[in-house]
Amino acid sequence: MQVTIEAVSGVARRLNVSVPTSRINEQFEARLKRTAKTVKINGFRPGKVPVNVVRREYGAGIYQEVVNDTIRDAVFEAIQQEKINAVGMPNIEKVENKDDALVFEATVEIYPEVDVNGFTDLEIERKTTEIKDADVDIMIENLQKQRQTWADTKGMAKKDMQVTFDFEGTIDGEKFEGGSAEDFKLVLGSGRMIPGFEDGIIGMKKGEEKVIDVTFPEDYQAENLAGKAAQFTITVKKVEKPQLPEIDAEFLQVFGLSEEDGVEKLKADVRKNMEREVKSGLRNQVKQAAFDALVAANEIEVPNAMVAQEIDRQRQQMVQQFTQQFGAQGAKAFDSSVLPDELFKEQAEKSVKLGVLVSKVLQDAKLEVDQERVKSFIEDMASSYEDPTEVIEYFSTDKQQREQIESVVLEDQVVDHILASAKVTEKEVSYQDLLAEQQARQQG
Template sequence: MQVSVESGEGLERRVTVELPAEQIEVEVTKRLKQIGRTAKLDGFRPGKVPMNLLRRNYGGQVLQEVYGQMIESSYQEAIQQEKLQPAGMPKIEPKESTEEGLFSYVATLEVMPDIKLTELTGEIKQPVAEITAQDVEDMIEKLRKQRATWNNVDRAAAEGDQVKISFKGLVDGEAFEGGSAENVDLVLGSNRMIEGFESGLVGMVKEEKRSIDLQFPEDYRVEELAGKPVTFEVEVNEVAEEVLPQVDDDFAKDFGAGEGVDKLKEDIQENMRRELSQRVKARIKSQAMDLIFEQNKIDIPKALIEEEIEALRKQTREQMGQGAGSFELPREMFEDQARRRVTLGLLIGEIIKQNEIQVDNDRVRQTIEEYAASYEQPEEVVKFYYGNQQQLASVQNVVLEDQVVDWVMEQVEVVDDETTFAALTEQG
């Protein structure tokens, strides 16, 4: 077997493989003889069919099979011989050989990049925050709002009230699709409607009717309505005010704190500490990944990007649920994200390899226990992870990435960034 490699654009390689035609002929003849043992042709007993007839009837099929198998085996041998690392499946094309008695083909493929890591520079801002008593009170207030009820009142609607309305929208004096509704509940100040709609309802009372002249924003989601003036004819059917529950033992029990309000506050504080830790960790990791990605420019095999785009497409369709498969999500939606994920995957792998980073099993255990802490029976969750190799591997990968983040923090300057729990949660 003779092998030559030619470099194409970027990571593309064209591997030319030449095989002796005699080798192919020997294999074809061997297989035809095997077929001849059982082949049934008119006028001949099995095992007695002449070779020329076997070739005429089965030669084409056998030749294709031999070609396919010899290409597969010789391709694997060729890339090992040339020390190539394919990034995907090759494109195989037959080629006319320059010499008689040779069978040739060209395998066009992309290879994995040769990664040379650069020395990282810059800084990472490490958020520093505490859970205050006010943070806990703010969280309790959010929980109260989750349990809020609405009582009808006989007064004018104010900001924060819920109104039940019927309305009809008119553009150029004509009703438009989606612009009308009956008995819709709307909390004033929720910003569900276009600007000016909710504030235009403030001061209205039950059974009052009002026309509100507004304008759709220039970037409105319905292109035909964007930027156009609109009149909404609105009738208020009910006005209701928010009633928040008392923070008492019954309220605490609703959130699993049977011992009372003090226990509820303890649970809330513990959950907030856990969330704070996760958000700080996520913020640091995001900065570390940005530094790795931005300071290491490498060529990426197109095949890997396409694979990642398809994976993201599939994931998005699954998240969208039934009906998502009825239309094709454009690949452009995912290209930048796919490129970043593939790039970081290769770079992180190289960092782990070059620095001989081994997964810290103690951190794996700690991470699993943190996952389990929010469940009623955490020990069962821990057993589940250690009893499921796939789930355990996913945690090990997370821990390895965390260890890479630690490595990044050793390379660059880390500065404290004073903040608050509220600021961290608002920023996401």
């Protein structure tokens, strides 16, 4: 077998392969004989069918099978012979018989060979934050809000109050589907309704009726309503103001504390959890900044096969998130196949480029996972659980879970390696801004 190689692009090679016809003929004859021992043909006993009869009846099909198998085997032999680091399946073209040989072309994508630029020109922003007493107070207030109750008020409806009302909507004087409801509950300021709807209710009192004018957004999910002006008749039945629970023995018990522990112990525990979240958030922020800078400074070409695999992975990840949010039945109704590749392509290409670059950094720097950092990572994560020892045991002994943590730690080591040479500037941000940024990143 003869093989020649030419570069089609930075990540694609064309193999010109020539296989002697004698190799195909030998395999063809051998397969005819094997077939003659098993094939059933009327007039012949099993295993006694003459080869020439098999040749006449099945020869064309068997020969094509041999050719297909030969091409498949020859491609992988050529890849191995030429030490090609292939990704994805080869694309076979121009198959023909020529000068006592079967010749064909096979285009195969290869793993990118890259040289990572130095890190000294990378500009990376590392954010820092300090948890203030006011941040802790806000967090405790949020915990109270999660358990708040509602109390009737005769006053006007304001933001953060809950209003129970009936509404009936019309467009050009005609009612429309989904435009009316009774005893509808709404916390003003929650943003659940179309723009202008909640603003129209603010200031109303129990028993009051009012007509408000609103316009459906141009991108509203119901196309028959998108961009249209509507009127809603609002009848308020109840206005309630929020009541936060007292930080008493019952409230403290929810968080595993006694009345003797008091609010100061609650604040200390809340601060500890916030510090843990901040540590994780800052680590993720600087990791993202470092990786973004790394990708931006190294323009590389990546194989379509790797991008396609990453698109499939991200699509499956979306299905998993959908399952977690809406349950198995909701996920079953969600057809991920309708999601176009273009929806994932940009992020998939960036992810593949980053993976290639990080692998090269690991190789060049000869970095290996620091088991002490893995141990510290597991202990820090376990500290937020009621029984840290059990959690440490689980993540230390479960092979799959430990490998995932080792992967995260190794990424952190790559980031530290980059930061050691890069131009790093620090920017102090408030805890609230850091939290908002982290939530936006998770939603995006």
